[in-house]
Amino acid sequence: MTDEMTARALRSSWQAAEQTLYSMGGGDVGRYERAVTLVRAVFDELRETESTATLVDRWPDAGAIVAAAAERAGLGLGSLPVDQVAGAGFALRHAALREAETRRARAELIAAARAEGAEWVALHETGDPLAGFADPYGSIRLHLTSGLAIVAGVQPDPATGAVAHTLTVVGLDPLNGDLVDDDPGIADLTYSDCTSFRSGEVALRGLVEEVAAQGSCRIMDDCVVYEVW
Incomplete structure (x- = not known):
């Protein structure tokens, strides 16, 4: 289990990787489309990761996850850095997990308030x-x-x-x-x-x-x- 300080740093690094990946390449449309496809493939590889804590714990395997995603997508990385593709994919999955966790928390608050007659x-x-x-x-x-x-x-x-x-x-x-x-x-x-x-x-x-x-x-x-x- 990764400690919270390390987990926070990792989440920040994923966001930075996402921003850097999409800002590189200027007007190279092919590179951008490749990046989007691979990041989405990494996201798909992480679909069975059901919590933000588990996602953080999977980061050491990021290289293998990117390789599996690239094979599934039928694309090579080309000039795309592995760590940036991985970070962007993890950032995308993290955002989805956070949204789901927030939604569950809201639903629990609402259910509890209803039960209390509020x-x-x-x-x-x-x-x-x-x-x-x-x-x-x-x-x-x-x-x-x-x-x-x-x-x-x-x-x-x-x-x-x-x-x-x-x-x-x-x-x-x-x-x-x-x-x-x-x-x-x-x-x-x-x-x-x-x-x-x-x-x-x-x-x-x-x-x-x-x-x-x-x-x-x-x-x-x-x-x-x-x-x-």
């Missing part, structure tokens, strides 16, 4: 709302009944560069948290201070619950008229 569940939360860019805040809170989720974040104000807090509503699969609608037309709000942001988030939760209860919502004055479902 109305909302936090699928993600990181950073500090008061820290600005020093520790950027981000969260995703899912309304279990409707599948509508409030996505909160921090980004630079395009006019001033100052910290701006944002709230957006998206539609997620209420069972696993997969994105199904990136703009259901509920809200896309920006706040200049944390107090207003927090108040806005509370109000937005109420709006989502209202939309879920009524099946539609019309809001005038400061907001655009929205229709949902």
Whole structure:
């Protein structure tokens, strides 16, 4: 079993190999197509690797894996470096595994919240709302009944560069948290201070619950008229 520090370094090296492999060769279309085909073949060789930890443990066999992938694809490496092809293939498989692991974790959070009779569940939360860019805040809170989720974040104000807090509503699969609608037309709000942001988030939760209860919502004055479902 590889220690976490080494595993993190390996994952970084795979990403670097992927970037380098695809940036080399300038306009050599043939080389690029060969690289893409071989990387995909390496990915296919790694399909039975079912966790990121196991993937890290397979790295010492990367050379043999690339050779088997090249034979399966019916292509030689040519001028492509073995370590870069291997790293790019491992990076691709790692991304797929991380996505699957994240999806399973979301589904488990949702199932646990439903079992507890909760109305909302936090699928993600990181950073500090008061820290600005020093520790950027981000969260995703899912309304279990409707599948509508409030996505909160921090980004630079395009006019001033100052910290701006944002709230957006998206539609997620209420069972696993997969994105199904990136703009259901509920809200896309920006706040200049944390107090207003927090108040806005509370109000937005109420709006989502209202939309879920009524099946539609019309809001005038400061907001655009929205229709949902």
